Amino acid sequence: MRENYNSFKYWENVINENKTIRGHMFMQKRPTEGSFYFHTLIFGRKNGMNNLWGYVPNVKGLIGYIQYSFLQEAFYKWIHGQEKVVTRIPHLTVDKIAIEGEKLKKISKEVCINMKNDYEFLSSLWEMPADKSEIQLRNFIIDFNKKWMGDNTEFLYIKVFSTPEELGEFVISSTLITSTEKELENKIGMSIDQWRDICKFAIEDSIKGQIFRKVLLKKLSEVY
Structure with a gap:
């Protein structure tokens, strides 16, 4: 059965069913020829460092993971992690997380727009062929890392690899x-x-x- 990676509900279910670190949800088995690999960092003064290395079954799985899981966690911690330790990420879309953060005056309108734009850009990749979506995803990650470089109180980072050898080096x-x-x-x-x-x-x-x-x-x- 083909996984529906382009679905908030799908990722909500996967997160609920796997009581493990989000980035390790697809690592019950060793990698295969189609796997994609990643390194992510989520840092916040109150929440410390989430330094994760992992892999997903294919490029569409990677897009889905970043769009529906990583961004959800990263942006929620960016908004709320300055003042408290975040122990649970609510089942809210990135749009709702960003809008709520702006309403509570925890982020500016510009930051809210940036969060929503990142989510929407990833949404645009689903109709592309896998090779083209991979190129666009890599371009997105370059811009993402610049945008969320932050400072010594919080920052976000993603790096993607095509092979275990690339990751290893x-x-x-x-x-x-x-x-x-x-x-x-x-x-x-x-x-x-x-x-x-x-x-x-x-x-x-x-x-x-x-x-x-x-x-x-x-x-x-x-x-x-």
Whole structure:
């Protein structure tokens, strides 16, 4: 049965059924040839850092995840996380979250419009072929990261990868900016060369695919 990724109700049900971190809802199994991979950050002074690494079955699943789940959580925390710890995200569309935030004077009209525009842009991708929607999604992410760069009290960030190898190399390069090779190896539980090998064969080798999955779930993703 084809999943209806372009549906608020679908994502509401998936979130309710999976009592796990939102970004890990489709990670019960190892990745496949069609999978897309992501790294997201949601930071707020009161709520700490949600640093997630994950994957979804295909590009449409990725668009749906960002539009109906990530934006919902990220924007709600952006609006309400300055003054309290957010422990639950209500089942509201991004439009309603943004409008409510403006009415409560927690965000400006401009910020409200930006939130709604991001949601609407993602809505425009559904009728495109997968390859074109992927290009547009990547362009959207560049603009999104600039728009929500924020400051030392809150910021949002998304990065997308087409293969486990792309993700693996970014893990290495981004981590070594602030940590040593030894610290990275201790974190992922293997040498950098072993990590590269795991990523290279994560799709075709079931054992390496499960190791890759567990590293993303248990060792790289952090919520604090």
